Amino acid sequence: MERILILDFGSQYTQLIARRIREAHVYCEIHPGTMPADEIQRFAPKGIVLSGGPASVLEPDAPRPDPIVFSLGVPVLGICYGMQLITAMLGGTVGPAHAREYGRAQLEVVGDGGRLLAPFAAQRRLDVWMSHGDRIERPPAGFTTLARTENAPHAVIADETRGIYGLQFHPEVVHTPWGAALLTHFARAICGCGGTWTMASFVEEATRRIRAQVGAGRVICALSGGVDSTVTAVLLHRAIGEQLVCVFVDNGLLRLGEAEEVRRTLKEELGLPLVFVDAKARFLRALSGITDPEQKRKTIGRVFVEVFEEEAAKLGRVDFLAQGTLYPDVIESMPVKGKSHTIKSHHNVGGLPERMRLKLVEPLRELFKDEVRELGRELGIPESFIARQPFPGPGLAVRCVGEITEEKLAVLRAADAVVQEEIRAAGLDTRLWQAFAVLLPVKSVGVMGDRRTYAWCIAVRAVESQDGMTADFAKLPYDVLARIATRIVNEVPKVNRVVYDITSKPPGTIEWE
């Protein structure tokens, strides 16, 4: 298989390099910058990208790739720190920039721009995005300068005979408008990749790999109703048929009508072998009296594991646990990134594989979220299901502030159904990352008819986001907000006030708990 190797030196943009190359239908993987030589050889890349990173090659312990990257005879592209590595390792000079360059800059093409800039050189001046402290003072022997900026006399360098290229700017970010085309040009024309990587080819390849890994074993898969676990299950079902069993646990913390909708889609439309477990009462009992958010999350995780284990035990021998792990999770746990501080515990099924002594099957671990959606379409999963907004594992429990009771859940479900209906009616559901209701068990005074009311409050939360890591509150039209407020107060008993959450993330989180 044709593939590009991206060696990561810790840039916040490394994932974007991978996405841009995959958008060119060329498969690529991110590995730590310090990947050992034998593993690089086994990977057999058609080209190598050295990412940017926060270090300076002028520091003694700056991370470096194994020098084998320069002698495999495949093209190498260094971006920012990656370019400085090329310069330092091949005998050029790197120095601190006289003026640090951050943000937009103009790239001026020198001469014909060489092979790398050939498709773009006619423009002479190109907008680029810079973010660097060091710069190239003198390129290594054999290198020519293809472009410069005001503060970087060697902003693009190349050794055409060896196929080694360096860029001082970031082609992977949207602020370099022609950057995606440049990365496509590198992967296709310079590395010679055919651009044949599609979801159809991924399905074939993944099916082969799943069969090879699982053999005659049995696989259990926890379905949540979300896109990732559904796509995982459908892909596995296609590969191994009835060797797969799916378990869906109704924890009583789902939205109105959701458990039934999920059951119908998964079982009847998609034909998955599904065990449906009604554990509503058990979760409610376990949650009774608990008000602390982390305690709620941990309790839900623990009860889930218990229920799941009991169901698995009824199935006899099981060898594998299937999980919808995605590429960002894999990258986040790579050593260069380090462990970030836990804000909320997100592991919905924490510790399950270890406890059950099951081996893991993770067929989506190389894919990004939008690629998973594309895969879902390829596998024939209904669009309504694929376009679903994310829903947290602990469900309505983290949207019902304080203790969870059946009464509060019923109020929250009814209010949330209004939010869902109105957002959909306004055609906003696919434009928003999430929109939902939160129940605040705070009472305030109101007046309905001629009667005084004293009842709970609903907060409406709607956010726009790319990945859930950061988010902006959505500027919903006032008439949509007004309809939501009117309907909730009129239709949902025990609520007399609606507020709109205008906090972005950071500093707020998307969910309230």
Ligand code: XMP
């Ligand atoms: P926060 O509240 O941390 O949420 O800003 C970011 C995104 O993650 C979702 N979320 C979860 N997803 N299990 C999940 O699978 C969880 O425990 C969990 N908690 C939050 C949240 O809905 C938002 O999209």
